[in-house]
Amino acid sequence: xxxxVGPGAVHNVPPSSPRLWTLVEDPDTDPLICWSPSGNxxxxxxxxxxxxxxxxxxxxxxxxxxFVRQLNMYGFRKVVHIEQGGLVKPEKDDTEFQHPYFIxxxxxxxxxxxxxVTSLIQFLISLVQSNRILGVKRKM
Numbered sequence: 469x470x471x472x473v474g475p476g477a478v479h480n481v482p483p484s485s486p487r488l489w490t491l492v493e494d495p496d497t498d499p500l501i502c503w504s505p506s507g508n509x510x511x512x513x514x515x516x517x518x519x520x521x522x523x524x525x526x527x528x529x530x531x532x533x534x535f536v537r538q539l540n541m542y543g544f545r546k547v548v549h550i551e552q553g554g555l556v557k558p559e560k561d562d563t564e565f566q567h568p569y570f571i572x573x574x575x576x577x578x579x580x581x582x583x584x585v586t587s588l589i590q591f592l593i594s595l596v597q598s599n600r601i602l603g604v605k606r607k608m
Contacts, residue, residue, distance in 0.1 A: 486578065488526075490526070509547050512564075542582070
């Protein structure tokens with residue numbers, strides 16, 4: 469597991485979480501990525517420019533799709549606003565992401581962000597566990 473050092477260090481958190489936190493917290497990146505007013509989510513503006521100029525400074529790539537895939541792998545979700553029964557179109561090229569443990573001012577929660585187990589693995593684990601519970605013996 470990744471470890472940070474120094475005062476207020478966050479231990480045993482996925483490598484991308486501290487980098488993402490630093491990225492969202494950095495006032496220099498606010499025109500392209502910043503906290504929402506509530507602090508419960510963050511916005512990415514101008515994905516092309518964000519991928520080209522910001523991603524390579526914090527990650528080993530400049531691919532927006534890879535960044536989003538990584539977010540999804542750790543349980544982040546795209547925020548969709550629904551008002552008056554219909555979807556609200558966000559501002560031009562404004563994508564908002566949320567995770568219950570990624571909250572402004574709550575850096576200690578980052579250790580709760582875990583990589584998601586794939587549904588196939590979850591299914592296989594539950595199958596093995598249910599066979600044990602039912603006393604099913606495997607043939608060897």
